[in-house]
Amino acid sequence: xxxxxxxxxxxxxxxxxxxxxxxxxxxxxxxxxxxxxxxxxxxxxxxxxxxxxxxxxxxxxxxxxxxxxxxxxxxxxxxxxxxxxxxxxxxxxxxxxxxxxxxxxxxxxxxxxxxxxxxxxxxxxxxxxxxxxxxxxxxxxxxxxxxxxxxxxxxxxxxxxxxxxxxxxxxxxxxxxxxxxxxxxxxxxxxxxxxxxxxxxxxx
Amino acid sequence: xxxxxxxxxxxxxxxxxxxxxxxxxxxxxxxxxxxxxxxxxxxxxxxxxxxxxxxxxxxxxxxxxxxxxxxxxxxxxxxxxxxxxxxxxxxxxxxxxxxxxxxxxxxxxxxxxxxxxxxxxxxxxxxxxxxxxxxxxxxxxxxxxxxxxxxxxxxxxxxxxxxxxxxxxxxxxxxxxxxxxxxxxxxxxxxxxxxxxxxxxxxxxxxxxxxxxxxxxxxxxxxxxxxxxxxxxxxxxxxxxxxxxxxxxxxxxxxxxxxxxxxxxxxxxxxxxxxxxxxxxxxxxxxxxxxxxxxxxxxxxxxxxxxxxxxxxxxxxxxxxxxxxxxxxxxxxxxxxxxxxxxxxxxxxxxxxxxxxxxxxxxxxxxxxxxxxxxxxxxxxxxxxxxxxxxxxxxxxxxxxxxxxxxxxxxxxxxxxxxxxxxxxxxxxxxxxxxxxxxxxxxxxxxxxxxxxxxxxxxxxxxxxxxxxxxxxxxxxxxxxxxxxxxxxxxxxxxxxxxxxxxxxxxxxxxxxxxxxxxxxxxxxxxxxxxxxxxxxxxxxxxxxxxxxxxxxxxxxxxxxxxxxxxxxxxxxxxxxxxxxxxxxxxxxxxxxxxxxxxxxxxxxxxxxxxxxxxxxxxxxxxxxxxxxxxxxxxxxxxxxxxxxxxxxxxx
Ligand SMILES: [Cu+2]
Numbered sequence: 001x002x003x004x005x006x007x008x009x010x011x012x013x014x015x016x017x018x019x020x021x022x023x024x025x026x027x028x029x030x031x032x033x034x035x036x037x038x039x040x041x042x043x044x045x046x047x048x049x050x051x052x053x054x055x056x057x058x059x060x061x062x063x064x065x066x067x068x069x070x071x072x073x074x075x076x077x078x079x080x081x082x083x084x085x086x087x088x089x090x091x092x093x094x095x096x097x098x099x100x101x102x103x104x105x106x107x108x109x110x111x112x113x114x115x116x117x118x119x120x121x122x123x124x125x126x127x128x129x130x131x132x133x134x135x136x137x138x139x140x141x142x143x144x145x146x147x148x149x150x151x152x153x154x155x156x157x158x159x160x161x162x163x164x165x166x167x168x169x170x171x172x173x174x175x176x177x178x179x180x181x182x183x184x185x186x187x188x189x190x191x192x193x194x195x196x197x198x199x200x201x202x203x204x
Numbered sequence: 205x206x207x208x209x210x211x212x213x214x215x216x217x218x219x220x221x222x223x224x225x226x227x228x229x230x231x232x233x234x235x236x237x238x239x240x241x242x243x244x245x246x247x248x249x250x251x252x253x254x255x256x257x258x259x260x261x262x263x264x265x266x267x268x269x270x271x272x273x274x275x276x277x278x279x280x281x282x283x284x285x286x287x288x289x290x291x292x293x294x295x296x297x298x299x300x301x302x303x304x305x306x307x308x309x310x311x312x313x314x315x316x317x318x319x320x321x322x323x324x325x326x327x328x329x330x331x332x333x334x335x336x337x338x339x340x341x342x343x344x345x346x347x348x349x350x351x352x353x354x355x356x357x358x359x360x361x362x363x364x365x366x367x368x369x370x371x372x373x374x375x376x377x378x379x380x381x382x383x384x385x386x387x388x389x390x391x392x393x394x395x396x397x398x399x400x401x402x403x404x405x406x407x408x409x410x411x412x413x414x415x416x417x418x419x420x421x422x423x424x425x426x427x428x429x430x431x432x433x434x435x436x437x438x439x440x441x442x443x444x445x446x447x448x449x450x451x452x453x454x455x456x457x458x459x460x461x462x463x464x465x466x467x468x469x470x471x472x473x474x475x476x477x478x479x480x481x482x483x484x485x486x487x488x489x490x491x492x493x494x495x496x497x498x499x500x501x502x503x504x505x506x507x508x509x510x511x512x513x514x515x516x517x518x519x520x521x522x523x524x525x526x527x528x529x530x531x532x533x534x535x536x537x538x539x540x541x542x543x544x545x546x547x548x549x550x551x552x553x554x555x556x557x558x559x560x561x562x563x564x565x566x567x568x569x570x571x572x573x574x575x576x577x578x579x580x581x582x583x584x585x586x587x588x589x590x591x592x593x594x595x596x597x598x599x600x601x602x603x604x605x606x607x608x609x610x611x612x613x614x615x616x617x618x619x620x621x622x623x624x625x626x627x628x629x630x631x632x633x634x635x636x637x638x639x640x641x642x643x644x645x646x647x648x649x650x651x652x653x654x655x656x657x658x659x660x661x662x663x664x665x666x667x668x669x670x671x672x673x674x675x676x677x678x679x680x681x682x683x684x685x686x687x688x689x690x691x692x693x694x695x696x697x698x699x700x701x702x703x704x705x706x707x708x709x710x711x712x713x714x715x716x717x718x719x720x721x722x723x724x725x726x727x728x729x730x731x732x733x734x735x736x737x738x739x740x741x742x743x744x745x746x747x748x749x750x751x752x753x754x755x756x757x758x759x760x761x762x763x764x765x766x767x768x769x770x771x772x773x774x775x776x777x778x779x780x781x782x783x784x785x786x787x788x789x790x791x792x793x794x795x796x797x798x799x800x801x802x803x804x805x806x807x808x809x810x811x812x813x814x815x816x817x818x819x820x821x822x823x824x825x826x827x828x829x830x831x832x833x834x835x836x837x838x839x840x841x842x843x844x845x846x847x848x849x850x851x852x853x854x855x856x
Contacts, residue, residue: 035784051782052783055782056782059756059781063829063830063831144830
């Protein structure tokens with residue numbers, strides 16, 4: 001299972017990109033912001049695309065009563081995610097190596113993929129929960145209160161993925177480099193599973 | 205009666221003939237041509253102009269920033285004049301910029317901007333401009349577009365042949381228009397001749413920070429030094445000044461200074477004098493002059509009074525100064541991009557005189573002199589003459605170059621720009637200006653590398669070019685396309701104050717460097733308030749210092765009590781925004797100065813001396829957010845005898 005093992009090892013190593021590159025990105029453009037404000041969501045915290053974007057987003061959001069964007073120490077996720085990703089990279093690499101030297105079955109590759117997918121989905125769920133809270137848990141004393149036609153307060157939750165218009169802002173939310181590296185890496189591990197299956201059958 | 209009406213008809217007929225013959229050239233405002241001109245100057249909404257133009261404000265004392273080809277004005281940069289629009293010259297931080305040896309001077313007459321150069325090409329780091337009336341040179345940053353430094357020029361009066369820079373910005377040069385007693389003394393004006401002197405100042409520019417220092421002044425004979433330009437390329441190391449009143453008249457100059465058939469262009473070998481000075485040459489003489497420097501870190505200017513200046517008498521440095529006879533009170537003194545040709549725009553001459561640098565050097569080496577003036581050798585006119593443009597127009601003033609071998613000269617009296625060829629001296633084209641053109645500018649026109657696409661003429665008379673605005677109106681500039689053989693008039697645009705010269709530059713050289721905000725983290729103002737914790741009110745005798753911050757959309761603190769009549773209140777206000785284009789203003793009722801306009805990250809101080817008991821409001825003057833009208837506060841002013849302690853709050 002040489003090929004499959006290599007694919008598995010490389011695929012899991014690609015997740016290391018998450019330590020350097022953002023997982024996700026949210027951009028906010030408006031008539032007053034021809035150069036949009038933006039936040040890059042890293043597994044270790046949220047950073048502005050430009051130096052003062054976070055401060056400026058917070059400054060604007062205080063009008064509608066949104067909380068400030070959390071600092072890394074204000075969310076457990078930013079401590080936990082790096083550890084989880086580190087663990088998964090190590091596990092994937094070991095599985096890949098053991099597969100490479102033929103000590104374990106290709107099925108372990110699928111096991112890793114499924115495990116990683118479950119964790120990923122949980123992460124997405126958690127992220128979406130935060131967005132929901134961030135966009136709708138508003139200060140009752142907000143300066144500007146906008147309500148939906150039915151009288152309920154408007155939510156400023158950014159989209160999990162895709163585009164949404166929020167008042168004067170055009171909000172675009174998409175995976176970023178780290179995220180794409182993770183998707184490619186995970187795809188490689190599932191390919192490793194199929195290649196491994198072929199190689200395994202050829203041997204046994 | 206019948207006779208009268210006949211003559212009226214005759215007159216009318218004559219007038220019609222005149223109008224139909226009026227040579228409007230091919231710049232008629234109708235037809236296909238004008239629509240193509242419209243396309244050439246049209247910059248669509250949201251698009252940027254291709255060039256910046258920095259146009260002097262003349263008697264406004266300031267510098268205006270325009271875009272080409274649209275002719276739109278973007279900014280007025282206060283330089284030598286107080287500017288209530290943003291508090292320049294009123295705030296405690298900027299007041300020192302206008303200090304001089306005569307005390308605080310709130311105004312000047314700004315003339316000739318020039319952009320810094322490296323290797324003879326525009327580098328777009330700074331722009332320099334002269335204050336004509338109380339002699340000063342200013343340096344304006346082209347990253348912040350703010351005045352960073354002003355140095356006063358002693359021994360000078362009417363700082364007109366300024367501020368032109370050498371090809372690596374080694375020096376910014378400032379020549380005196382009026383000759384005066386040096387040092388100044390009480391003497392009869394009639395004793396002018398032989399006793400007055402003209403100081404030509406070479407101000408060194410620090411290559412890193414741009415800081416200016418007067419390296420030396422050459423004390424020349426008592427002529428009037430009108431304009432100047434640096435040598436470049438082969439003539440780098442020389443500087444050329446036009447003179448008039450070589451008669452040394454002290455009264456009725458319009459007659460008495462127009463007697464000599466020829467005046468001079470003074471050629472100064474500054475490299476030679478620099479070397480002399482570096483070896484300890486020259487004399488330090490007592491002088492009073494202010495040197496004002498603005499620090500971007502502290503957002504504050506400081507003024508230092510200097511006490512001496514180094515002067516050099518030309519006779520001390522043989523071979524450093526020569527005089528080139530030039531017909532009839534030359535005004536502009538312009539050097540072509542190669543450095544070979546020196547154009548003397550003899551404003552009362554029928555021809556345009558061009559000297560050759562090579563011939564000048566040759567004449568000097570062969571000692572072909574025609575006498576001297578106060579020991580300065582005079583060269584023969586014929587020996588240095590490269591050629592003349594014959595009868596090009598009336599009243600030549602200034603010449604610029606397109607880098608393609610052509611020169612463009614303005615003619616004040618015949619109100620036109622004439623294009624002619626260097627070397628053959630033939631006239632290629634002429635176009636009218638509306639009206640009475642002074643200077644003209646081609647981007648990079650005073651450099652080794654002009655960008656010969658546009659030229660604009662700055663006219664002295666506006667008359668009927670725009671909707672009338674009473675007896676006083678803005679001047680008018682005219683933009684021409686000079687990319688073809690013939691010049692094409694594209695656009696009229698009004699200018700502010702009285703533009704003398706302008707400097708223009710392709711936008712891409714500087715626009716990327718333009719600063720958006722000042723970083724709070726780099727704010728070193730001693731009275732800044734970076735958070736609510738820093739805000740406070742402190743009494744120091746009768747002075748009350750309010751450390752205040754501003755952010756959309758409130759002041760902190762916004763309720764202040766304990767101020768008394770007779771106090772002097774200092775509002776030290778920091779704009780906490782770090783977002784582009786979110787300045788806040790500050791205005792205090794009854795303040796005897798101006799408002800403050802404070803850009804993000806900046807700290808500014810306004811003083812206020814409350815005169816009346818009561819509760820007095822202040823507010824933000826710059827519409828900063830949907831809640832701008834809420835950006836306000838109150839100060840309670842108690843009687844001088846009150847014992848009320850200072851207190852301050854926000855949101856209580
Ligand atoms: Cu404001």
